[in-house]
Amino acid sequence: MFFSFFFQKNQGPSLLTVSTLSVSYFATSCMDNCVENDALQLSEAEWDDLLDQFEEKSYLNARRWKPGLDPYKLHAFNQRECERTPSNRALRDTRHYRCTTLHYGPDLPPTSIVITFHNEARATLLRTIRSILNRTPVHLIHEIILVDDFSDDPNDCLLLTKLPKVKCLRNDRREGLIRSRVRGADMARGEVLTFLDSHCEVNKDWLLPLLQRVKEDRTRVVSPVIDIINMDTFAYVAASADLRGGFDWSLHFKWEQLSAEQRARRADPTEPIKTPIIAGGLFVIDRSWFNHLGKYDTAMDIWGGENFEISFRVWMCGGSLEIVPCSRVGHVFRKKHPYVFPDGNANTYIKNTRRTAEVWMDEFKLFYYWARPAARGKPYGDVRGREELRRQRPAVLLLLFTVVSPISLGFRLYPHNHHPVSEHNH
Structure with missing residues (x-):
C-alpha cells in the first residue's frame, strides 16, 4: 500500500506513511497548518469561526x-x-x-465521511465540504476523510485540512475510486461510513434520516435521493423521489420509475424505497457491516461496476438497499469522464463487471455474456479471493434476480425471448 495520511495534531501523529516517496514537505505543512480542535466538542459559534478562518480566496485563486x-x-x-x-x-x-415533521433519535451514531477525488476542481471540492459542514449537526461528523488519488497538486487536498475535522490521505500513485474508498474506510473510526463524490452539495437535514435507518438495522445500506446540479449552469434541480436503481443483463445502471402498484402502496411519501441497485456514488453503511461484506473488490480498476458488486453482496448476504426520500444530496452529472482510464473506459468497465458476473451471478452470468458479447475472452484477473469470500458468506442469488429486481429485468427470465444457454452452446 502506498499512501501518506495527514492527521490533525491532537488526533495522533501528524503523518503516518509507508510511502517510498519523500513526504517531508507534507509532514512539515501539516504540523504547521492543521487545525487543533475536537469538533465533537465545538459549539456552533466556534465551528463557524473555524470556517471563517479558512483562506478560501487564496485556495481557489491558485x-x-x-x-x-x-x-x-x-x-x-x-x-x-x-x-x-x-x-x-x-x-x-x-x-x-x-x-x-419527522423527528430522529438523540443517539444517532457519528459517521466518518469518505470523499475520494482525482484532479477535482477546487471550487467543487470545497463546496462539497462546506455544504457538509453547514448542514450537518456538529456531533454527527466524526471526521471527513479526503482521499486524494494522486492529483497533480497535493495542495488540492492538504490545504483543506485547515477546515474542521478534515483529514487528507494522498495516494502515491493513481489507484482509482474503488481502492481509494477502501483506504479511506480502513482509516475511518466512526461507527458508520458515508461515501460521497467530490462534486456534491448536501441539502437540509440530509444525514439524520440516513443514520436513523442504519441505526435501526445495521444491515441496511441507504442512499439519498440524488438531486441534479446542472453541469452548465450549476443550478440545483430537484429530482423525482419516485425512482429506484435498476439494471439490465449487460450490467448497465439505469434509473427506473416505480410501478403504479408500488406508488399506490406508498401511502407515506417519506417511506424509504427498496432498490435493487444503488448508484454507488453516495451511500451510508455500517462500518462493521461493510467490513463483514468484504469491503470493495480492490482488484477492480478506477471506476465502474463496483456498485453492482456491492449491491449484489448486500442483498445476497441478508442485507437490504434503500433510497431515503427525506435525504437529498445534489450531484454534478457529466456527459463524459474528465480523466483517462489506463486501459480505456470500455475495457475497464468490462473487466469490473465481468469480475462481478463470474463471482456473484452463477448461472445467470450467461445472460451477462449474451447481453455483452464483447466481454467474452477479456481478462478479468484472479477472482479466487472473492470466490473464497463468497463461500464464507451464505448467499441467496435467485432472490436478487427474480424478487428484488423484476422491473429491471422486465419480468423475463430470458431477455427478448432468446435463450442464452442454447446460444452459448452454439
Whole structure:
C-alpha cells in the first residue's frame, strides 16, 4: 500500500506513511497548518469561526479558470460557472413537506465521511465540504476523510485540512475510486461510513434520516435521493423521489420509475424505497457491516461496476438497499469522464463487471455474456479471493434476480425471448 495520511495534531501523529516517496514537505505543512480542535466538542459559534478562518480566496485563486480557455476542458463541466457559485450558497429544501415533521433519535451514531477525488476542481471540492459542514449537526461528523488519488497538486487536498475535522490521505500513485474508498474506510473510526463524490452539495437535514435507518438495522445500506446540479449552469434541480436503481443483463445502471402498484402502496411519501441497485456514488453503511461484506473488490480498476458488486453482496448476504426520500444530496452529472482510464473506459468497465458476473451471478452470468458479447475472452484477473469470500458468506442469488429486481429485468427470465444457454452452446 502506498499512501501518506495527514492527521490533525491532537488526533495522533501528524503523518503516518509507508510511502517510498519523500513526504517531508507534507509532514512539515501539516504540523504547521492543521487545525487543533475536537469538533465533537465545538459549539456552533466556534465551528463557524473555524470556517471563517479558512483562506478560501487564496485556495481557489491558485487554480482558477483563466479567460480564453475552454471552461469544460479540465473537468467536463463549466468551470467558469462553477467558480461563480458561492461555496456556502443557500439551497432550496427539495424534500416533501412531510419530511420536516419527522423527528430522529438523540443517539444517532457519528459517521466518518469518505470523499475520494482525482484532479477535482477546487471550487467543487470545497463546496462539497462546506455544504457538509453547514448542514450537518456538529456531533454527527466524526471526521471527513479526503482521499486524494494522486492529483497533480497535493495542495488540492492538504490545504483543506485547515477546515474542521478534515483529514487528507494522498495516494502515491493513481489507484482509482474503488481502492481509494477502501483506504479511506480502513482509516475511518466512526461507527458508520458515508461515501460521497467530490462534486456534491448536501441539502437540509440530509444525514439524520440516513443514520436513523442504519441505526435501526445495521444491515441496511441507504442512499439519498440524488438531486441534479446542472453541469452548465450549476443550478440545483430537484429530482423525482419516485425512482429506484435498476439494471439490465449487460450490467448497465439505469434509473427506473416505480410501478403504479408500488406508488399506490406508498401511502407515506417519506417511506424509504427498496432498490435493487444503488448508484454507488453516495451511500451510508455500517462500518462493521461493510467490513463483514468484504469491503470493495480492490482488484477492480478506477471506476465502474463496483456498485453492482456491492449491491449484489448486500442483498445476497441478508442485507437490504434503500433510497431515503427525506435525504437529498445534489450531484454534478457529466456527459463524459474528465480523466483517462489506463486501459480505456470500455475495457475497464468490462473487466469490473465481468469480475462481478463470474463471482456473484452463477448461472445467470450467461445472460451477462449474451447481453455483452464483447466481454467474452477479456481478462478479468484472479477472482479466487472473492470466490473464497463468497463461500464464507451464505448467499441467496435467485432472490436478487427474480424478487428484488423484476422491473429491471422486465419480468423475463430470458431477455427478448432468446435463450442464452442454447446460444452459448452454439
